[in-house]
Amino acid sequence: MTNEMIYNPHVSVDCVVFGFDGSKLKVLLIERTINEQNELYNDKKLPGSIILTDEDLDDAASRVLTELTGLKNIYLSQFRSFGNPKRTDNPRDILWLENTTQLKIGRIVTVAYVALIKIDRKIQFKSEISQANWYDLNEVATMNLAFDHAEIIKKGLEYIRHSLDIEPYLLFELLPRKFTLSQLRSLYDTVHQTNSDVRNFQKKVALWAYVVALDEMEEGVPHRAARLYKFKRTPNP
Amino acid sequence: MTNEMIYNPHVSVDCVVFGFDGSKLKVLLIERTINEQNELYNDKKLPGSIILTDEDLDDAASRVLTELTGLKNIYLSQFRSFGNPKRTDNPRDILWLENTTQLKIGRIVTVAYVALIKIDRKIQFKSEISQANWYDLNEVATMNLAFDHAEIIKKGLEYIRHSLDIEPYLLFELLPRKFTLSQLRSLYDTVHQTNSDVRNFQKKVALWAYVVALDEMEEGVPHRAARLYKFKRTPNP
Numbered sequence: 001m002t003n004e005m006i007y008n009p010h011v012s013v014d015c016v017v018f019g020f021d022g023s024k025l026k027v028l029l030i031e032r033t034i035n036e037q038n039e040l041y042n043d044k045k046l047p048g049s050i051i052l053t054d055e056d057l058d059d060a061a062s063r064v065l066t067e068l069t070g071l072k073n074i075y076l077s078q079f080r081s082f083g084n085p086k087r088t089d090n091p092r093d094i095l096w097l098e099n100t101t102q103l104k105i106g107r108i109v110t111v112a113y114v115a116l117i118k119i120d121r122k123i124q125f126k127s128e129i130s131q132a133n134w135y136d137l138n139e140v141a142t143m144n145l146a147f148d149h150a151e152i153i154k155k156g157l158e159y160i161r162h163s164l165d166i167e168p169y170l171l172f173e174l175l176p177r178k179f180t181l182s183q184l185r186s187l188y189d190t191v192h193q194t195n196s197d198v199r200n201f202q203k204k205v206a207l208w209a210y211v212v213a214l215d216e217m218e219e220g221v222p223h224r225a226a227r228l229y230k231f232k233r234t235p236n237p
Numbered sequence: 238m239t240n241e242m243i244y245n246p247h248v249s250v251d252c253v254v255f256g257f258d259g260s261k262l263k264v265l266l267i268e269r270t271i272n273e274q275n276e277l278y279n280d281k282k283l284p285g286s287i288i289l290t291d292e293d294l295d296d297a298a299s300r301v302l303t304e305l306t307g308l309k310n311i312y313l314s315q316f317r318s319f320g321n322p323k324r325t326d327n328p329r330d331i332l333w334l335e336n337t338t339q340l341k342i343g344r345i346v347t348v349a350y351v352a353l354i355k356i357d358r359k360i361q362f363k364s365e366i367s368q369a370n371w372y373d374l375n376e377v378a379t380m381n382l383a384f385d386h387a388e389i390i391k392k393g394l395e396y397i398r399h400s401l402d403i404e405p406y407l408l409f410e411l412l413p414r415k416f417t418l419s420q421l422r423s424l425y426d427t428v429h430q431t432n433s434d435v436r437n438f439q440k441k442v443a444l445w446a447y448v449v450a451l452d453e454m455e456e457g458v459p460h461r462a463a464r465l466y467k468f469k470r471t472p473n474p
Contacts, residue, residue, distance in 0.1 A: 008245035009288075011320065011346045051246075057320035057346070081318045081348045083248065083294040109248045109294070109346070111318045165403050 009083070009107040013060040014048035014149065015076060016112060016156035017069075019119035019134055020174040022183050025190040026119065026134040027153055030068055032146055034096045041092065045146035046153070047132070048110065050101060061113040069132050070124030075173075076113040079159040080152075083109040087148045096146070110147075114156045116173040137190075161191060169210065172231035180218060180226040181205060210234045246320070246344040250297040251285035251386065252313060253349060253393035254306075256356035256371055257411040259420050262427045263356065263371040264390055267305060269383055271333045278329065282383035283390070284369070285347065287338060298350040306369050307361030313350040316396040317389075320346040324385045333383070347384075351393045353410040374427075398428060406447065409468035417455060417463040418442060447471045 017028040029044040047068045051060040057078065065071045088094060088108050097105045125132045135143075140153060164170055174187055185201045188194070196204075205211050212232045217225040254265040266281040284305045288297040294315065302308045325331060325345050334342045362369045372380075377390060401407055411424055422438045425431070433441075442448050449469045454462040 009248050011246050011248060051320065054322045056322060057318060078317060080315060081294060083288065085291045085293060111320065162403060166399060
């Protein structure tokens with residue numbers, strides 16, 4: 001190993017923040033505008049940043065979310081690092097990076113985090129430096145995203161699926177405090193890529209001690225009001 | 238974010254390789270000798286390396302294992318990156334790094350991988366640049382390891398435990414092709430930090446369709462020969 005063979009990559013963090021609007025799983029993306037020879041080009045990217053000199057990885061991920069969305073105290077799980085040397089091969093990405101960071105950028109290794117949040121959480125969508133929005137995952141699959149962010153979102157979703165096998169409680173991070181069985185089924189099917197039968201799903205949930213029926217119904221809905229449920233943490237899931 | 242706030246860390250990979258000798262879980266470590274003002278200091282470290290300029294992370298991890306142990310085609314899972322700015326605070330670690338890499342080293346973000354291998358696999362323990370050895374996990378807990386490698390091993394073991402909940406097959410990566418129930422129980426207990434009763438464990442294994450009893454007994458053992466079993470991949474674990 002000689003000196004000539006090595007130069008330092010930059011290290012960044014990127015956050016995949018999932019939310020659920022009652023029927024669809026969404027991901028939080030930041031608008032990006034690039035001035036290419038005086039033509040403005042728009043696309044989207046994950047909330048992210050180069051890590052600062054004395055910043056640990058988890059701290060960088062929290063800082064990014066707070067700076068770009070105002071979100072604080074979000075539980076972020078680190079799930080994978082991405083370091084393909086070709087992930088910064090697109091000249092458009094390099095141009096944008098150099099304009100926004102004022103740094104000469106070569107290669108970037110990024111450490112990716114995932115978070116599940118209730119979509120009704122107050123988010124500061126517009127800041128001085130950025131504009132954030134929720135996008136349907138289906139829609140995202142057809143978009144041109146910055147860098148390898150499409151791949152990072154895909155791996156983030158796989159990670160969530162695996163995590164739910166171990167810790168089914170996590171699903172409830174995405175639901176409102178009181179939810180209908182239809183919302184729960186829709187979320188379950190989205191995450192697991194299944195298409196549950198309504199009756200079978202009701203039977204399944206009846207076995208989940210941590211889902212409790214309330215003496216309350218939905219209000220102000222155009223369809224027949226459904227029963228509301230809540231999540232209750234139990235000693236043994 | 239200004240230019241002054243950022244400098245590039247180095248990026249490395251480290252490999253936590255677990256093996257099982259029939260009674261204890263072991264981890265593969267590399268001997269390290271540091272010349273401190275003409276006093277030789279010895280300790281151990283994980284197999285690892287700074288990533289090369291055009292090298293992807295997975296490729297770097299495979300290269301490290303091959304270079305240091307001769308092991309090829311090992312399935313390595315990336316499980317976590319470690320980037321605490323203080324992880325390279327020990328002057329001894331910096332001295333060793335600068336001597337071995339001929340680079341000026343500041344901060345290093347490392348991407349950690351884990352592998353499970355059969356301990357009877359042929360390993361080239363000694364190479365021109367290194368000496369590798371297996372160490373009991375219990376013993377490792379009392380050692381002074383390089384950098385934050387003790388922490389990385391601990392997190393690697395946690396990752397393996399979680400993975401086994403989803404993919405119990407993984408346990409058999411560590412056992413010889415034919416094994417006794419006592420070996421299986423010992424490994425199971427080590428990984429899960431349990432202390433299974435012999436009879437209860439036999440009942441549990443009887444329910445595992447993927448563990449098959451053979452018409453063969455151990456040979457050449459000083460104690461009463463035990464029945465041998467093998468692992469059989471089944472469609473539904």
